[in-house]
């Protein structure tokens with residue numbers, strides 16, 4: 001098939017690579033000229049494992065354009081993968097989506113299918129369909145939300161737990177078009193209405209975020225009772241009804257999706273006059289999680305002012321260079337505001353320009369002479385540190401495991417003071 005993708009970000013580029021590997025011809029269009037120029041030179045603007053390899057292997061079927069009008073006209077299927085960031089009130093800003101539709105309207109025709117991958121407020125796809133119809137364009141509109149995780153986006157795309165397809169009642173063609181598009185990807189299809197698919201996306205992210213906030217609240221209690229939250233997570237996670245995933249306590253969830261989508265769903269509930277008690281609690285735990293640990297550090301280290309603190313991790317999670325809503329960046333900012341002499345490190349991510357903290361090139365440079373070390377992002381490189389060597393390099397001995405991902409025994413055996421999240 002001939003596919004056009006509007007928006008060459010995480011979702012657009014991953015979708016492009018996956019569809020090209022399946023055998024489709026893919027034209028990626030982005031309004032960011034610099035990004036397109038880089039992609040045309042073979043440079044990939046994000047770090048995502050396996051993406052570069054797929055782009056190289058299937059370059060004969062992958063094309064990048066700033067002005068892609070001709071390719072829109074020739075496409076069988078057009079994907080919308082533009083951002084839907086929060087506006088000042090936390091509601092999803094759909095202006096990028098609306099701009100993409102404005103751009104498409106003069107060029108689309110009745111044989112085409114428009115597939116929405118962006119996470120959009122409930123009712124958006126129905127409105128897009130009506131708008132196109134009012135312009136005389138009888139384009140099929142499909143809601144096909146994306147569930148990939150950054151850092152494992154390619155794996156997730158080829159091995160999804162499910163493929164969600166939202167359709168209009170009178171649409172009897174689009175399901176088979178989507179099945180042809182995803183030929184070779186084996187997953188159960190969940191077929192629902194346009195709004196049903198939109199709701200599934202928000203509900204999935206809200207539920208996963210709620211699991212994290214739940215275990216983080218349990219970790220706070222575990223701290224007070226001297227109980228290990230890792231044992232608690234294992235003890236509840238083995239119950240098949242609960243499941244073991246997303247029960248890793250830590251300094252909170254971040255990234256471009258969970259904070260934004262939980263807040264968006266809260267705002268949508270308010271608009272519908274429904275009080276979202278659960279979602280409010282999920283957000284409240286997450287919003288206070290960093291402060292909880294800054295206070296804990298103060299109790300351990302005394303005053304933070306003037307203390308040299310190495311923060312390992314800048315990205316919001318490992319295996320990505322994405323720092324959007326990163327809890328690590330928030331932690332670094334707060335420690336700096338408390339007067340700590342912070343030095344940060346990350347294997348791939350870079351501190352934002354407005355954070356006036358030094359970024360070390362190597363882990364050793366960050367750790368040297370530190371009074372305390374905090375792991376804020378659970379990269380493998382940090383889990384595999386030689387803790388005797390770390391002890392020799394540090395001034396102090398406090399190791400704060402902000403992701404409960406470090407080998408506690410090895411750290412204690414090296415003579416360091418291990419402080420986890422909800423762990424003795």
Ligand SMILES: NC(=O)c1ccc[n+]([C@@H]2O[C@H](COP(=O)([O-])OP(=O)(O)OC[C@H]3O[C@@H](n4cnc5c(N)ncnc54)[C@H](O)[C@@H]3O)[C@@H](O)[C@H]2O)c1
Pocket residue numbers: 006007008009010011012029030031032035081082083084096097099100103117118119120146147148149150256257
């Ligand atoms: N990042 C993820 O892991 C992830 C996973 C699932 C769903 N989503 C959802 O997918 C959507 C995209 O997320 P992302 O992280 O890929 O965003 P992104 O910010 O990385 O990329 C969006 C791209 O769209 C381009 N763009 C914006 N408006 C445009 C327009 N009118 N025409 C052409 N290009 C335009 C931007 O220049 C940018 O390159 C969001 O709704 C997000 O919530 C993201």
Ligand SMILES: O=c1ccn([C@@H]2O[C@H](COP(=O)(O)OP(=O)(O)O[C@H]3O[C@H](CO)[C@@H](O)[C@H](O)[C@H]3O)[C@@H](O)[C@H]2O)c(=O)[nH]1
Pocket residue numbers: 119146147148149150151205208212245246247248249250251252253254255256257258316317327
């Ligand atoms: O047990 C856990 C699991 C995750 N996290 C944190 O939660 C955040 C999000 O992690 P993850 O879900 O792995 O990454 P994302 O790439 O943000 O993916 C989420 O958001 C995407 C965008 O909507 C969805 O497509 C994915 O299904 C959904 O998992 C990160 O800060 C993690 O450190 C925890 O604190 N504890």
